[in-house]
Amino acid sequence: MPADSNRNSTSTPRRPVSSDDIDERKFVVALARGLDLLRAFRPGETLLGNRDFVERTGLPKATVNRLAYTLTTLGYLRFDEPAGKYALDTGVLSLGFTLLAGADTLELARPHMRELAREIGAAVSLGCRDGLDMIYLETIRSETALTLGLAPGSRLSMLTSSMGRAYLAVQDTAAREALFEELGRNEGAAHVDAARRAIADFARDGCCYSFREWHDDVNAIAAPFRDVRNGRWLVLSSSGPASSMGEAYFRDIIGPKLKALAARLA
Incomplete structure (x- = not known):
């Protein structure tokens, strides 16, 4: 973070x-x-x-x-x-409920996220940009396996999380470079370089990864989609313990399913 x-x-x-x-x-x-x-x-x-x-x-x-x-x-x-x-x-709480009450996409996504979490045995989350961070709007944990997953409201680094990298990947060049400059001052050039490499993965695979980078025992993958209802980018992600869910599982099994769900929600 x-x-x-x-x-x-x-x-x-x-x-x-x-x-x-x-x-x-x-x-x-x-x-x-x-x-x-x-x-x-x-x-x-x-x-x-x-x-x-x-x-x-x-x-x-x-x-x-x-x-x-x-x-x-x-x-x-x-x-x-x-x-x-x-x-x-309660003033802050009322603002949050106002946002979520109007989040039709979140309501639409929940049952699909729940089904995907059950199918892949990993947590599935939905998030968006909040300032220079990414924030979780919802997390569905697998009912069939012990899985990781941060609670709604949790913040993630835009540079080291798969969710943040996926968001950066779909920004236009000028906006992305401006964010890299700002984020680099806060988190360092090494994290910026790692995020740039992750964006190259997106150009090839259509999703971004964070393998033991956000946390030593967490692997994660993310796919962005445009919410046509309000014109903002949202990001679907899936995460699990790196000790039991290797990189190949995220690339080959979870990746195609996550991208398909992102396409449906868009």
Whole structure:
């Protein structure tokens, strides 16, 4: 996963898009900083303190205090008095439900994902881009085998995950290079080079792989498709333990089935 920011206290928050794509005259820095606080929460975390926000956003403590107060007043954060920390509140939850309620493709995909997970004995997930990460919208685990699979809301590196690489593979050259430049500053040139090689796989196979790269014991494959309902790219992926599911199984067995499902959903 992307490393925490190490920027100094005077820097602006990490922007979820390439700097080249931003019109500074229209960009509201204060709003971006507030959203950075909400993005600081990771799957499984319920409480964060001001020190956590400062470390993860690179913002000054005084700025964090003001933003946290504002978000609490608006109902997006809740302050836990005994712990002295903040939790996400119902304002964030309502936004998430609004998104998912309109996600017709997700409803359409679930039964097909469930059938594929049962057939291949591996987890099947659906995700999309969220800033400079990929985020899981849904994960269906196999009922016939012990499988891996992150929960909805989990974030993945765009460079080391098969899902992120598949998303990068279908971007036009200019947009992809801008993302590589931004991601390289956060994660390093070596990860960018590995992602470029994965995109070459996509040109040949129609899908991208991550074999023991996102995690030492996880193999994964991903295939993108265009959601015609809202014009965005979504990505189907499948993952399993590398110790029991080798590369050939993902290339030869899962790959064709995953691509076929992506084509149907498109």
